Amino acid sequence: MPRLPNWADVVLIPALSLLIAFVLSGLVILAIGENPIAALNMMVKGAMGSTYGWGYTLYYATNFMFTGLAFAVAFHARMFNIGAEGQAMMGGLGVALVCLAVDWPHWALALPVAVAGGVAFGALWALIPAWLQARRGSHIVITTIMFNFIAASILNYVLVNLMRPEGSMDPATARFPPGTGLPTLHDILAVAGIPFSQETPANISFLLAVIACVLVWLLIWRTRLGYGIRAYGHSEAAAVYAGISPVRIVVIAMLISGGLAGMMAINNVMGEAERLVLNAVEGAGFIGIAVALMGRNHPFGIFLASLLFGFLYQGGAELALWMSIPRELIVVIQALVILFTGALDNMVRMPLEKLFAVLQKERA
Numbered sequence: 106m107p108r109l110p111n112w113a114d115v116v117l118i119p120a121l122s123l124l125i126a127f128v129l130s131g132l133v134i135l136a137i138g139e140n141p142i143a144a145l146n147m148m149v150k151g152a153m154g155s156t157y158g159w160g161y162t163l164y165y166a167t168n169f170m171f172t173g174l175a176f177a178v179a180f181h182a183r184m185f186n187i188g189a190e191g192q193a194m195m196g197g198l199g200v201a202l203v204c205l206a207v208d209w210p211h212w213a214l215a216l217p218v219a220v221a222g223g224v225a226f227g228a229l230w231a232l233i234p235a236w237l238q239a240r241r242g243s244h245i246v247i248t249t250i251m252f253n254f255i256a257a258s259i260l261n262y263v264l265v266n267l268m269r270p271e272g273s274m275d276p277a278t279a280r281f282p283p284g285t286g287l288p289t290l291h292d293i294l295a296v297a298g299i300p301f302s303q304e305t306p307a308n309i310s311f312l313l314a315v316i317a318c319v320l321v322w323l324l325i326w327r328t329r330l331g332y333g334i335r336a337y338g339h340s341e342a343a344a345v346y347a348g349i350s351p352v353r354i355v356v357i358a359m360l361i362s363g364g365l366a367g368m369m370a371i372n373n374v375m376g377e378a379e380r381l382v383l384n385a386v387e388g389a390g391f392i393g394i395a396v397a398l399m400g401r402n403h404p405f406g407i408f409l410a411s412l413l414f415g416f417l418y419q420g421g422a423e424l425a426l427w428m429s430i431p432r433e434l435i436v437v438i439q440a441l442v443i444l445f446t447g448a449l450d451n452m453v454r455m456p457l458e459k460l461f462a463v464l465q466k467e468r469a
Contacts (some may be wrong), residue, residue, distance in 0.1 A: 109454070109461055117405065119399055121453045122445040123413075130438040139430055149265050151423025152416040158423070159289060160305025165389075166415030167307070167372045168383075170314035170394025173411055174321050175366035177402040179245075181325055182358035183338040188234060188249025190390025191256030191398060192227040196367025197374040198260060199226030201268070201278050201381035209284035215273040216287065219375055220313075220368060227367020228360040235359030239352040253390070276395060277382040287376045306316040310372035314411075317365065320406035324361070325404075366390060410446075418444065 109118075131141030131324040142441065152162045172189045179186035198220035209215035234252055237243035291303035325331040337344040337354040345351060373385050396414055400406025421435030445453070 109458055110377065113457060113461065115401055115403075118411075118450065118453050118457065119401075119446055121457075122399075122450065123442065125453070126438075126441040126445040130441055133437060134430065135420065137430070137434070139428060144231050144424055144428060147424050147428060148416070148420030149398070151427075152420035155302070156227060156300065157302040157305055158162055160302050160307040161310050161419040161422075162415040163290065164305060164372070164377065164415070165418040166411040167311045167314045168369050168389040169392055169396045169411040169414050170318060170407060171365055171369040171372070172390050173396035173400060173407040174317055174393075174404065175362045175364075175406060176394050176397040177400075177404070178321060178325070178334070178360055178365065179362040180402050181331075181338045182334045183341075184238070184245045184355065184358065184362075185232070186249055186359065186362045187368075187394070188231060188245050188252050188390070189362070189393050190386055191249070191253035191389070192230045192363040192366035193369045193390050194253075194256040194260050194384045195230040196223035196227035197370035197381050197385050198263065199223050199367060200370040200374050201281075204281040204285045204375060205268075208282045211284050215285045215373070216309075216375075218413050219285070220371060223367040223370045224299065224364035225367070227370075227381045228364040229364025231359045231366075232356070232364075237315065237357045238359075239355040240443055261383060264381065268381070275382075280379045282382045285375060286379060287371075306377035308372065308376035310376045313368070313371060317368065321365075322404040330357065360448070366393075395443040395447050397451075413442075414439075 127145075131145070134141040134144050150158070152158045172193065173365050175189045175192070177187055200219045203214060203219045203222035207215075209289055227287045230252060231249075234243070234245055234248035237248050238245045255262065261276070264278065268278045269276060287308045287310065289303060289305070289309075290307040291301045291305075291311060293312075294301045323331075333344070333349045333354055334357075336347060337349055337351060344354070369389060370385070373387075373389075374381050378385060392414055396407055396410040399409040399413075400408070417435075421438065424430055425432045425435055
């Protein structure tokens with residue numbers, strides 16, 4: 106069977122998968138007695154019809170960019186890092202410790218150190234599964250899943266027993282010093298005279314996520330280390346023959362992956378909540394897997410897929426608020442998108458491959 110053209114693999118298959126998912130979602134909405142066209146219109150207006158909607162869409166997309174990139178880097182080394190959720194939790198702990206350690210006078214001083222704290226804690230949480238995979242042969246999927254639960258337990262203990270302010274019943278840290286407050290997209294765009302809602306949590310972390318997409322592209326496709334990661338991912342035997350150390354690649358790829366997941370805390374912990382709370386990650390580590398798979402583990406594809414899932418999250422919230430559609434149905438719509446763009450990719454791919462094979466024969 107001949108391979109599909111690159112444009113069909115990157116654009117056509119995800120587009121058809123999305124179309125199938127949305128058609129099935131429309132049928133589900135129709136089955137409960139609602140108008141699917143009105144529901145789609147409400148989602149589009151709620152997520153993209155105002156700067157308020159765009160603010161929340163970009164806020165969610167920022168989280169998914171970091172976790173999607175985290176999964177993609179490990180995937181290029183033939184590893185399924187299912188631990189971005191726990192790594193993002195520990196990254197939040199690192200960011201909180203940095204922000205609370207000093208009465209920061211300005212965010213420009215606090216941000217680089219907070220990034221370093223989030224990256225360090227996320228990377229260190231990924232180091233143990235990486236070492237177990239590289240040295241002991243432990244399966245990275247099993248260990249990273251287990252470490253998600255361990256991270257949640259550690260964070261629960263730390264927030265309840267160590268970092269909770271005196272007299273507070275809320276399992277959360279104290280609010281960060283005012284100097285750590287990040288500029289929002291409203292503040293940034295106001296400099297250029299562009300109006301943007303100031304009631305949304307979208308902040309400078311979105312720009313950091315875009316920069317991270319560019320840097321990951323440079324790393325994977327324009328550096329010697331990236332070549333080693335891709336070579337190992339395609340064939341371990343060939344990589345060893347070429348002098349590439351599997352242990353080094355596994356450990357470094359997982360450190361980078363964990364660090365990227367930990368960077369998500371800049372957005373949701375430092376930028377939005379301005380303190381560390383339980384369940385700050387809210388499942389973004391797992392959504393990042395679907396984002397990376399839909400984006401074909403390419404940074405630009407991850408950027409676009411993150412915007413789509415940001416749209417689904419914000420549009421779904423507006424749908425549940427203004428129409429008599431249960432919140433659980435929004436989860437069903439998101440699940441259908443994940444199902445068809447990830448797990449059922451071959452259901453769309455195989456008929457397309459046959460179609461392109463017939464077209465090529467006719468041309469010949």
